[in-house]
Amino acid sequence: MSGPFLLLLIFTATFAFVVAGLYFASGWFKTEALVEGESDGFAGRDGEPLLLRTETVSSISFWATLLERFRFVPNLRRLISEAGLSWSVGRFTAMMLLAGASMGVILSRLAWLPLLGVLCGAVLAMLAPFFYVRSKRQKRFxxxxxxxxxxxxxxxxxxxxxxxxxxxxxxxxxxxxxxxxxxxxxxxxxxxxxxxxxxxxxxxxxxxxxxxxxxxxxxxxxxxxxxxxxxxxxxxxxEGVRDSGALEGEVRAISAHGKLTGAVLTVLPIGIAVMLHSTAPGYLDILNDNPVGRYMVVAAVILLIAAHFVIRKILDIRI
Known part of the structure; x- marks a missing residue:
């Protein structure tokens, strides 16, 4: 791992950690203030008036100025609102940046992992908060x-x-x-x-x-x-909504078998690799010793993850 790239990852992780810490600290102080004082009007999920409050991109001015330049901010705001969360777009993006940068720093310390593996791991970690919000939105609906x-x-x-x-x-x-x-x-x-x-x-x-x-x-x-x-x-x-819900429940029950099969197929190669390493130590060392083998391992992991999401997408039947 090159020195400048590692320094960039450390700087990004530190910056994201500071921004996320400021968000969590401001949220904690806001909660304390709401507990001590009394709020007038109609209270929302975060205790503020539902109609009188103004939606801000971020409570940190420089972060809000930076995010307002991007067009995806309204979509993220709508996604967070539909998930029933009181996060701001600034807090959500700071969490994504913190997760991706931290994972990149951790993976960069693995000498045997190529740069492609570090980047893929950082991107997956950065997308984890996004998938969490998507899951919350789907469950809420x-x-x-x-x-x-x-x-x-x-x-x-x-x-x-x-x-x-x-x-x-x-x-x-x-x-x-x-x-x-x-x-x-x-x-x-x-x-x-x-x-x-x-x-x-x-x-x-x-x-x-x-x-x-x-x-x-x-x-x-x-x-x-x-x-x-x-x-x-x-x-x-x-009556129509009930009938539709019953039909969707039957479809989910039928597709659950396919999703379980997809999960087993995703975990199976990893389980076989662990068994081979336990029963025949050194059999898979060539994948670690050879640079081409490392890229093959990273590509296999990426394809496994992609196949898992493709299977779930195929089985996501909408009525």
């Missing part, structure tokens, strides 16, 4: 779809009993399970602060881009313009 039919039934019963739409949404906002109740609470608070139902529901669709939510919003808009029995439409939407 699945949980929302599971609880959404019950919320529609609650709203439909309230409408059938003669309550107004605002009263029904308020009932869902405080009685439904998370994350449905949190999202409907935001809709209710936006309406109370002067926004129209169309604007509040449009924001709901933007935060939760699901087909079932779009159908619900379209039904409410149609009823407000043309009239009709909204509770019957909500009942049908609820």
């Amino acid at each position: 699945l949980l929302f779809e599971e609880n959404f039919p019950d919320a529609l039934d609650t709203l439909g019963r309230a409408m059938r009993a003669g309550h107004a739409l605002a009263a029904g949404i308020e009932l869902v906002a405080y009685e439904a399970a998370q994350p449905v109740s949190g999202e409907f609470r935001i809709v209710l608070e936006e309406w109370k602060l002067g926004r129209s139902w169309d604007q509040a529901l449009d924001h709901l669709v933007q935060r939760i881009p699901l087909v079932s939510v779009s159908l619900f919003v379209a039904a409410v808009r149609m009823q407000s313009r043309t009239g009709g029995k909204l509770h019957e439409i909500l009942t049908r939407i609820s």
Whole structure:
């Protein structure tokens, strides 16, 4: 490993560690301040008013100025919001930079690992926070779809009993399970602060881009313009969402076998290499002694990881 490259990795890791430390320290002080004081207005996930707060890219000015030059910042902000996390884009990118630089420094200390292996390991570590947020987003959407039919039934019963739409949404906002109740609470608070139902529901669709939510919003808009029995439409939407969820559950159960097979095929070559090294020491030394063998090992690991994600992508059946 060349000296300048190692110094660059150490500098990047130190810079990322300082930035991440500043973020975590500011978050800790903010939490302490919220515990000691009382907050007015409608509180969000981080304790700040939902509609009065301003979304900043980063609380560190120079980091925010740097990130604002990139076009992917709005996409990252939307991804983090859809995952239900209160992180800022600056904190998220600092975590990615810290993970990648730290892994690069650790792998650079392995003399037998070529530069390509160090770079690939650093990139994978840097992408780990991104995959974590993607996973959180997917789980949150699945949980929302599971609880959404019950919320529609609650709203439909309230409408059938003669309550107004605002009263029904308020009932869902405080009685439904998370994350449905949190999202409907935001809709209710936006309406109370002067926004129209169309604007509040449009924001709901933007935060939760699901087909079932779009159908619900379209039904409410149609009823407000043309009239009709909204509770019957909500009942049908609820039944359709339940049937769709049951079908998706069957598809996930069927594809689970293929995903398990893919995981076994990914781990199998590594297990065989460990067994060969244990039963026949020195048999695989040629891969370490020969520079070409090192590149072959790195390429094999990269292809294994790529094959794992390809298999999962093939088995990710969408209805």
